[in-house]
Amino acid sequence: MRRIESQDITNKVVDLCGDINFNLPQDIIDAVSSYIKNDDTISDNILKEILENANIARNKKIALCQDTGTANFFIKIGKELELVGDNIVTAINKGVSQGYTKYFLRKSIVCDPLNRINTKDNTPANVYIEEVEGDKIEITMLAKGGGSENASFLKMLTPLDGWTGIKNFVIESIKLKGANACPPIIVGVGIGGDFASVGLLAKKALLRNIGSENKNDFYNQKEKELFQEINNLGIGPMGLGGKPTALAVFIETKPCHIASMPVAINVQCHSCRRKTIII
């Protein structure tokens, strides 16, 4: 058994909060850069602003976006690892509380959906834990903004709706709300599982790097098909036309009931703040 102190996890989470909010991932920078044509169109200027913003954020340690998001954590914990001190959820929440305070990040969480009193330290985080082999812990943080989250949908389709039903649902959803989600967007599509798990599938899809291929050939083709169709909508950066509307489409699937075909669409804005560390 390998032992680590929960304080180590808390400290790493503090650093992650600053790191992901100041440093746009390289795959996003590369993807945005690849569309710049220097033609002085509205869309081109927006893409340039995104890159300039990333420079300012990195150099001056100002958050990429004022919506520093809900703190989501995807944990893979080795079964030969023993955590000493706090449990994993407490260790992470302490890190979020300290990190969002230390780096002057916005506290965007309210303690009740209707009474809406701010918790003042951006906790609680959403923590999803999976036990794996080994003695390491892998921590992926995704700081998810509210605007793109509000452009997300879940629908209980049925088996005979087939791929056409899924595709129509995705396209109609992006048509309806895509412009408000700070495009260029990344679209995470979860298919299968049940009502509770399909949303998480869609969210996990957003963790993939741009340019990565789906390991399943069938869904790899479907990702490319959706990517093409979403970009043909012409929504464009910030919904003002031009290209691109989406930087990527990722699909995750899961077994499901013979009567069901749940589908969830989780939309990610261009400010895709995510990072994985292993301890």
Add this chain to the structure above:
Amino acid sequence: MKLTIDQLLQNINDYRAGTKIELSGTIYTARDQAHKRLTELLTDNKQLPIQLQNSCIYYCGPCPNAPDKIVGSCGPTTSSRMDIYTPAMLDNGVKILIGKGKRSKEVFDSIQKNKAVYLIATGGVGALIAEKVKSFKLIAFEDLGPEAIYEIKVENFPLIVGIDCKGNSLFE
């Protein structure tokens, strides 16, 4: 085109959807909860913490400012959430709206009726916009934290006219 808020107000009929401007002047942040409270004060005929006449409202909930900085990241939030409150704001004198994304038909119509303008800021570039802020001050509703009303003085804030008062919209 560089513009002060006064210049924009004087010739508000002349700026067409699609025009790029760099705006300088004093603006007030207000988002969901601040709109709700302002509307309640208006309904109750109570005094408002800001003068709405000829004012500029920016849909923004900024990050806290570090000791060595004027303001934290401060980009726009989605405007459509404020749509139900916006016609009342415009009827009470607000002339300039700044946010991101589409607006409802009611807001579009109210912009025409009140000779106002909707300006679009790029979402997700709050660090770049923070560089354009010259002063930042809490005005009202401190308990709302990032949703409080702040007075921001901006210099060359990059914007695009999204809806003008001659019936043009970038979203049509």
